[in-house]
Amino acid sequence: xxxxxxxxxxxxxxxxxxxxxxxxxxxxxxxxxxxxxxxxxxxxxxxxxxxxxxxxxxxxxxxxxxxxxxxxxxxxxxxxxxxxxxxxxxxxxxxxxxxxxxxxxxxxxxxxxxxxxxxxxxxxxxxxxxxxxxxxxxxxxxxxxxxxxxxxxxxxxxxxxxxxxxxxxxxxxxxxxxxxxxxxxxxxxxxxxxxxxxxxxxxxxxxxxxxxxxxxxxxxxxxxxxxxxxxxxxxxxxxxxxxxxxxxxxxxxxxxxxxxxxxxxxxxxxxxxxxxxxxxxxxxxxxxxx
Numbered sequence: 001x002x003x004x005x006x007x008x009x010x011x012x013x014x015x016x017x018x019x020x021x022x023x024x025x026x027x028x029x030x031x032x033x034x035x036x037x038x039x040x041x042x043x044x045x046x047x048x049x050x051x052x053x054x055x056x057x058x059x060x061x062x063x064x065x066x067x068x069x070x071x072x073x074x075x076x077x078x079x080x081x082x083x084x085x086x087x088x089x090x091x092x093x094x095x096x097x098x099x100x101x102x103x104x105x106x107x108x109x110x111x112x113x114x115x116x117x118x119x120x121x122x123x124x125x126x127x128x129x130x131x132x133x134x135x136x137x138x139x140x141x142x143x144x145x146x147x148x149x150x151x152x153x154x155x156x157x158x159x160x161x162x163x164x165x166x167x168x169x170x171x172x173x174x175x176x177x178x179x180x181x182x183x184x185x186x187x188x189x190x191x192x193x194x195x196x197x198x199x200x201x202x203x204x205x206x207x208x209x210x211x212x213x214x215x216x217x218x219x220x221x222x223x224x225x226x227x228x229x230x231x232x233x234x235x236x237x238x239x240x241x242x243x244x245x246x247x248x249x250x251x252x253x254x255x256x257x258x259x260x261x262x263x264x265x266x267x268x269x270x271x272x273x274x275x276x277x278x279x280x281x282x283x284x285x286x287x288x289x290x
């Protein structure tokens with residue numbers, strides 16, 4: 001290799017990626033997330049009953065071979081609602097995290113690569129948005145545009161942008177101090193090429209981890225919005241609205257709150273464990289501390 005070859009210098013300066021073993025958090029979290037996604041996919045092709053069918057003749061039925069989780073106060077099958085509700089929850093999570101990543105990742109990279117004063121200016125504007133929690137922003141959007149799934153997705157996504165931007169900016173600042181970026185600059189590569197070919201691949205693990213954690217936040221936010229009446233409108237099943245509808249029957253039929261509550265808790269736990277496992281696998285700082 002020639003010492004004067006800048007392309008070879010960039011390649012030789014690139015950091016080595018070491019594989020780490022799969023941790024228990026990653027395995028358990030991945031299995032739970034796979035289960036939730038499997039439920040959502042299954043709901044497209046099969047449910048025991050129509051989850052939106054109201055039948056007063058079978059209202060408040062206890063769990064049985066015909067109605068596995070029983071029926072609610074309107075006679076709808078609870079198990080079918082849980083299956084279709086997982087589809088709604090995942091759809092909101094995917095779109096919300098997608099909005100946050102599509103806007104927050106480029107913003108963080110620009111803030112990390114730009115001159116310090118411009119990066120700080122972007123982050124101060126980012127902090128202003130960070131002052132609005134997802135629920136508050138969604139309620140504000142619902143008051144202006146009306147309650148709905150699309151409004152909830154956009155509001156949760158916008159509220160998650162600051163977290164992505166701050167995290168990616170920190171990773172970008174570290175990447176910009178490495179030798180292979182210096183070599184890329186010496187090779188005459190512009191900021192766009194450096195950001196696309198060197199910064200983005202090296203912060204991609206941060207994006208994956210934050211997306212997993214952000215998904216758990218989106219699941220909780222969607223359930224809370226539906227519980228308050230600002231989320232997915234009826235008759236589309238939603239775990240949060242199932243909780244809201246079960247309030248008046250907590251004494252006589254607590255199972256109506258237990259099933260959707262457990263579904264929400266398990267989904268959030270799964271995405272949080274998956275995020276922890278991905279962080280353990282991808283974050284080089286953790287290995288340095290061991």
